[in-house]
Amino acid sequence: MSIVVRVENVSKIYKLGLIGSNTLAGDLADAFARIRGKESQEKKLNAENEDGSIHVALQDVTFDVKEGEVLGIIGKNGAGKSTLLKILSSITSPTTGTIKMKGRVASLLEVGTGFHPELSGRENIFLNGAILGMLRSEVTSKFDEIVDFSGVAKFIDTPVKRYSSGMYVRLAFAVAAHLEPEILIVDEVLSVGDADFQKKSIGKMKDVAANQGRTVLFVSHTIKALQALCQNGLMLQNGKIVKTGPIKEVTDFYLGGSDLNYSLSNEWTRENAHFAEGVYLLAAKIKNEEVIYRSDRISLSFKMLFETKKKFHLSFHLFNKNEDYIFNCMSEIMDFEAGEYLINFEIPGGLLNEGGYVVHLNFVENGSTLTLNAFNILAFEVKAIATEGISWYGQWPGIVRPEIFTESIKI
């Protein structure tokens, strides 16, 4: 099979900080300053963070996609997925490198781009279709199919501003799903609508990919959707490709690759502590034994130093290693005198699922003023007790695994 997308050494560099002063007067003043041989205001500002003022969003990304291949692109937030899609869709251009493609390209970074609230569903189908690159004749020939798929036939001549958000999204996705380019670029758009519609959308995407032989580049955080749709995968991390291959291998690497460096106890000196406005975090500790089992209560303790009197509390955030947000809780809002304190938390046993967890903390003053985000304060692993499983070994599905009361009674 021939190669239809070839990405060669593509990099994208963003300049951070000030890009000009944003007013003509300001830039003119700068220009005059330069003419007079003085350093401009702007330059001075930039010089301070000279090395931090560029951001490399993509670095030497090279890959090929064959005709009919469905390639899944994975990576954490900020890994460069969106930038890659934007460059592939011609929304922005690469800083270096080239991309070559064969055939019509359509990209779907959002559903319902360009929908106009005052226009009817019918008018919006044509408008949105045209924005996505369809000819009027193509939309006409698919019109009935689109309306059918969306399930809003009854309201097709109503302005879309009167639609419920569900109807709106269904109509928008229906138009997009009936695009017929040779190369389709899809961002996380399948996560719209209710469960039923999601199923229908994934089915439609599968059909597009498998039966119509189209080349698809698909970005998602939903491992399940990726595994259902893609043959191959590509994982980005900090703008670089770190893994390519069959989708299963890449998703496994993605999940496993984020293995945590477990740290059950951390101490800091005043010089390197997390601190904000006279409050220092000097130590964080999990008081459990070395191994934490699912049924154990988990006791966490944070040693704080207050330099002055403060009305303060800690906001505690727990994430699992897939970056799912498990919960947020707060310590008691209290008036602390200057001195050292311990702030303790206890997570009940039998709540968390097996797996790795990370703790983030926020410092909050006066009940609502956030003064510091402190990330990755502690990381720990919860293990299932070996004898606990009945016939299922390994991690149970689901984000948490609480003890659910259940009984079976003969009546």
Next chain:
Amino acid sequence: MGNLNTEVADNENKWTKVIEPTESLFRFNFRELWHYRDLIVLFVNRDFVAAYKQTILGFLWHFIQPLFTTAVFVLVGYFAKIPTDGLPRTLFYLTGIIIWNYFASCLTKTSNTFVGNAAIFGKVYFPRLAVPISVIISNLMSFIIQFLVLIPFMIWYRTDVHPNIYLLCLPVIILVIAMMGLGFGLIVSSLTIKYRDLVYFVAFGVQLGMYVTPVIYPMSLVPAKFRYIMSFNPISPVMEVFRFSLLGRGTFSEYTLAYSVIFSIVVLLIGILLFNKVERNFMDTV
């Protein structure tokens, strides 16, 4: 996934789309724009239809605005005794206003292209020029409608006005106005990405522009020594030709008209140049 440098080296020249860091500024992909012609039509339709949804007078707004403005100018002109080349005041002002309106709305609405469409432009690619072109066309439609308003007045004042062979210039006049409106609009929209204050400048520039263009006074009123300066305004000759062709009075020469035509072409080229330069990366700054 495949290995680079594999079997497909012979396919190298069959790529239909190549994306590179820089492209020629003078590239003008007419074929691509043509592919999106339906989109332009739909944009025109959207602007035209959606503008007057949920309004009481709806479509009538196209007539009301020029008629009321004319009425005000007629009153002011009457009391201030501004001459109108001996033409009926109503017709004199109406012709001036509708042609100025076309220029002003082309300019102000295209000057917002990037900032106003950032949400769409950030999510999907289509030739960005489709947006300003559709603006020019939908404004042309309202120009034509307003032009129709002229006809009953022309009939009413039929003994005072003398339409003539210069009416054949009408398409050129409209084209020149459209090119200037589009050209300036593209320049401004490309610059507003960096300099947001240009938006305010345009709003009041258009207002001031009307007073240095013979919209509410005839060119013949301008003393001969200032007329030279006035003729630097590329819209003045077009305005005068427009009036002359319909009403039979106006002050212009072949040279001033040729100047307007050349000016409009140059402005449009500069506009497209800047637009091309900006369009590829504006999402990074906007």
